Amino acid sequence: MKLAHWMYAGPAHIGTLRVASSFKNVHAIMHAPLGDDYFNVMRSMLERERNFTPATASIVDRHVLARGSRKRVVDHIIRKDKEEGPDLIILTPTCTSSILQEDLKNFVDRASIISDCNVIFADVDHYQVNEIQAADRTLEQVVRYYLEKSHTLDQFVTDAPSVNIIGILTLGFHNRHDCRELRRLLKDLDIRINQIIPEGGSVEDPKNLPKARFNLIPYREVGLMTAMYLNKEFGMPYVSTTPMGAVDMAECIRQIKKSLETLAAPILSSKRVDYESYIDGQTRFVSQAAWFSRSIDCQNFTGKETVVFGDATHAASITKILAREMGIRVSCTGTYCKHDAEWFKEQIKDFCDEIIITDDHAEVGDIISRVEPSAIFGTQMERHIGKRLEIPCGVISAPAHIQNFSLGYRPFLGYEGTNQIADLVYNSFALGMEDHLLDIFCGHDTKEIMTKSLSTDISPIWDPESRQELGKIPRFVRDEVKRNTEKFARRKGILNVTVEVMHAAKEALS
Amino acid sequence: MSTKIVETITLECETGNYHSFCPISCVSWLYQKIEDSFFLVVGTKTCGYFLQNALGVMIFAEPRYAMAELEEGDISAHLNDYEELKTLCIRIRKDRDPSVIIWIGTCTTEIIKMDLEGMAPKLEYEIGVPILVARANGLDYAFTQGEDTVLAVMAHRCPDQELPIGESKETKTKLFPFPLLKEKNLVEYANHPPLVIFGSLPSNLVSQLDTELRRQFIKVSGWLPAQRYADLPSLGDGVYVCGVNPFLSRTATTLIRRKKCELIVAPFPIGPDGTRAWIERICPVFGIEAQSLEEREERIWESLKDYLDLVRGKSVFFMGDNLIEISIARFLIRCGMIVYEIGIPYMDKRYQAAELALLQNTCIRMCMPIPRIVEKPDNSNQIRRMRELQPDLAITGMAHANPLGARGIGTKWSVEFTFAQIHGFANARDVLELVTRPLRRNENLDNLDRTTLVRKNNELYTSTPVK
Structure with a gap:
């Protein structure tokens, strides 16, 4: 047990859900008690998402504790399969429900027989890894699942230079803007974008991932595992230098060049891009x-x-x-x-x-x-x-x-x-x-002036109780309440402000 | 009331696949209310991240709130819970010196069957700080019921009432310069048995409701919870209790059964109608005839006129989140709104009996059908119903607000009603302020004359194909 006030990274299931809801037409099901589904709140509020976040909870309650949750989970998967028609359903427990040690893998196998869509169980240890690691793993798991599933894999790489961008996620830090910037960069370099996963990608896409000539991993937190898997299985090179800052931009672009050259297959491209002069121009003139x-x-x-x-x-x-x-x-x-x-x-x-x-x-x-x-x-x-x-x-x-x-x-x-x-x-x-x-004028602070009341000859007197009551009012409206109450008191000819006067003022002025 | 009942209230129950906040969220308002308390939530990262993200509690509450984060060793019972908690509590006592430490049990402590109740008295004795255990878990409870679990355990710690009746008649000098009681400079309390009010309200609301009752010469001898843990009210045989929040059924039961108090079943003091009914229920219990409440209610309605014109005839749909739904719906119906559906996570028909009766009477009075009340709603079904009903306003949990808004339905977060000051006569305005904000905002936006940018009529559709 440890005393905690704040977490830099969330629990594992948040990572899994971020990957799931980044993909198009994937539904995530949490095996969780009521209230553990706040991921929906985060996504809807932060991303100002217009669609309902495709993540629901199969509720764990007393009934489930007593009887097991197999029926409820399977029913929920089948219901969502019918209602939403997703390509894939990902089932994940939360820290809470993972302790139950129910055989969720088995539920998933059972449900996938009946349902039209694919169903997988996000295989993550909820007490060993955090949000970031779980996202990395789940992304790799989804990619692996679809690549292993498709037997007739089109192994040929594209003729033109091409790339996959891996690791753009919903709720990521400026990920959407970064992604747009990367598209621009790659367009300048005349490199075709084969896939961007998971954000906005379809789960059917991963099977086309090996067609690209290399993978670009902008953030090493999420995507590195996938890149390593693709490297091992398909010999795809990857670039994991973050293109942030002029020096690393140059480094990243040079690595991109190198990755394109590693494959034996010849590049057929109309345009020849001079990487060094591009770097020079961008560094000196585009970037200020x-x-x-x-x-x-x-x-x-x-x-x-x-x-x-x-x-x-x-x-x-x-x-x-x-x-x-x-x-x-x-x-x-x-x-x-x-x-x-x-x-x-x-x-x-x-x-x-x-x-x-x-x-x-x-x-x-x-x-x-x-x-x-x-x-x-x-x-x-x-x-x-x-x-x-x-x-x-x-x-x-x-x-x-x-x-x-x-x-x-x-x-x-x-x-x-x-x-x-x-x-x-x-x-x-x-x-x-x-x-x-600031040195000359002694700082930004003008608080003193703000709180000074407008000059009036007689100010009503606040008795101790009303003063205390005033103290309970949140600071940002306190002055306003004080002013309004005094205005009210003055109008009524009241000299002493009591708690009752405060209430009456609120009633009268609101 | 002699009005003939034309319709009766029926409760439906759905699948319970609804979104709501975890009951541990009660920490966010209770730590502020009880100033000398310390809340220790015994749970996992999932619990902590919820408080941090969904409620933004953590960093601001740091002085009087913390997570006891359960790690792998705790779950697999390799570590001794008692020793672990002892270390944390000693540190809390040293750093913060609270008057009481409240352990909030979570789903995880339920599942691993951690014996918090067994450990607390032992540790309390050992470290000399009172320790209460509230099981605010999501397995059994929803959102605001967390407060219920805390107040129920706190009730056990209230001192016993020693002098039930016959307290000396108390006289207080108060300057009271309002027309209502102009001739009276002295406010006397009637001689009546003690009255304790339960429910956590910000202190200025407490004082407003105290004042309302004082006008009827009723003295409130204490509130549960009090501002300070040390000031818990005395309870016992002969003490009357009355609730202000609709989600406190466990607390009510505890007060009746364990503390032998008399419960005054009243509607809740939300809206001028509710506040009046609340006072009118309390007065006769003490043989007091409520005075000038009708005029007072009338005056408040008068002052709400500008808002009433806005809401009259508009429709509203409660998805169900914080258990205050019935009271707010009743007030809004009285304001002339049409309520299509009241979703509610849990309904204690006995504790809410007076509120349900008032809802029924209000519907009759306003010539409205009684809205459908759905306990444990199913959000997907509700969204489907909303697509047909096209309400002007949906009062909903935070996860659904943006998507519903994008489909042309005005939305208000239900949590705002949890945190806003909605009790009492004067605050009825604040409820309407919240309710009308999306309506007024949409009107403003329409007036910008750029309606081609957004969909104008309330067309609700889903992005995913409906099979």
Whole structure:
């Protein structure tokens, strides 16, 4: 047992459900008690999803505990098969129901005989892995299932250069924007996109995955297992360098070139793309980030320190960008992806003073308050920590928040991503003239003026009880309530504000 | 009432495949209410992630709330539960020094049959902090019933009433400058047996309802829960109790059976009609004739006029989530709305008897058919029914709001009614404010004259083919 207040990564079933509901026409069924199906709330609210999230619960209740859930689960699968007509149903337990150790695999086998659609059981250990790992595994499981199922596999790779993008997920951190940016990049490089999975893909697609010449894994959290499977079974090369920041963009593009050359099959393409000149042009002219870092605006970064924390992909990439592209000192970098600690340390060892691998937000908070950086780049949790310490924070990684599902175009990947990141970094610091003016005028704070009441000759007197009552009102409306009550009292010629006067004022004014 | 009953209330029951919040969510409002408490939810990552994500509780509640996260060793019983919990509770006592620690049992503790009730008294004795155990699990309960489980165990800890009746007549000096009681500067309480009100309400609502009863010379001797754990009300034979929330049937039963209290079965003080009925039920119990309630209710209705014009004739569909559905539906029918269906996770017909009767009377009065009441609804069936009925407004859980909205149906989150202040006379306005917001918003959007951008008439269709 451990005392916990906050989780950077969710429980395993969330990962499975994210993969399931990213695919088109896949229904996920949770074997779970009432209330464990809040994934639907997250997806509907954060993604502002217009369709009903295709995930339902086969409810575990007292009745199930007493009698077993076989009938209920099988019935539920068959019902959803009839109602929704999905291509695939994925059954998953939650942490709670996995303890029951019911033979869900068996239920699935039973149901798949009767139902029209395919049914699989998401094979994940709910106490060993978290959301991220479970998503990685489930994606691999689905791909493997469909590839193993299709015996007449068309093994030929495409003539033209082609790629699969693996690991774009619903509820992912800026995934949709990143995906759009990657499409643009690949179009520029004249590489045809064979498949994008799982977001928006059909489960029938995986069997065409081997047709592409290589796989691109933008985030190492989800998709790497699938890429390794495809590499092992079909000899497909993959690129897992995250195309974030100008330097890694170049690296990623060079690896793409190399991957295209590894296959013996000749590339038949009308266009010849010069990769090096493309990189050069994009880095110097499309991306403004490199120039911007060298401009006078950014002189204020001199001597500033930061702390970075997030998932392995984002924390590592942002650290590298800050250190080697923007010249900002990174005092400490960390990740909550404990399972990927080795890779992470290897990546950033030359770019920061200190490395922290933890999923305890208190530890991160302690480091931040010790280092007292000028800015933090972290998750929503670090933003919260920063608020308490009055240190600005730019959010660069999941766990996501409604603010990270912006309607506007905010990619982190690609050359446009470099611009976005540069903006984010710049705006996170109090900088330049603003910094200077703040010093002169003693800060942003105008609270004093706001709370001062408008001048009136006689202010009603608040008795202790009403004062206490006023104290119970949430701070953001307290002043308004106070003003309204006094206005009411003045109008009625009441000199002493009591609790009753407050209530009467609310009634009269509302 | 002498009105002839033209229709009776019938309850349907469906499959129970509905979406609702887990009952552990009660932590989010109870920790705020009971200021010296500490809530320890004994559960898995799934529970913690729910509180963090769906309710955003965690980081803000950190000082008085935590998860005891069960790990593999706990599940497989390799670790000693008692020692584990002891370590955590000692740390909590040291860091936070709460007056009470409330363990919230979850589905997982039920399934692994962790004996929380057995361990609590032992540990309480050992560390010297009261420990209560509430089984707010999703196997047995829905959403707001979590509060019910907590209050039911808390009732056991209320001190026994020593002087049941015959308390000295208390006189309080209060300046009370309103027309209602203008001539009276002194408010006296009638001599009556103690009255304890149960249900967790924000303290300003508590004081509003206290004031309402004081106007009838009734003194509320205590609330369950109180602002501080140490201030729990005295209970016992001869103490009258009355609930303010419709989901507290277990607490009511505990108060009657274990604490020998007398339950006043009343409608719930939601809406001016409900509030009046609530007071009118309490008064006669103490031999008091309720005064000037009719005018008061009338005045409130008068003040709601602008809202009433908006809602009259509009239709509403409750998908069922927080168990407050009946009371809100009754109020909305009284406002002139048409209620097609009231979904509700669970209905205790005895505890809600007075509310159901008021619903029936309201329907008769407004010449409306009694809405269909569906216990343990099935969300897919409901969506199908909604497609036919095309309600103006659906009051629904958070998972369905955007999809229904995309299909042209105005939606309001049911949780807003859980968290908003809806009790008492003055707050009826807040209920209507919530209800009319989507209606007013849609009207505003229509007035933007860009209706070609969005579908105009309420066409509901599903994206997936219906077979």
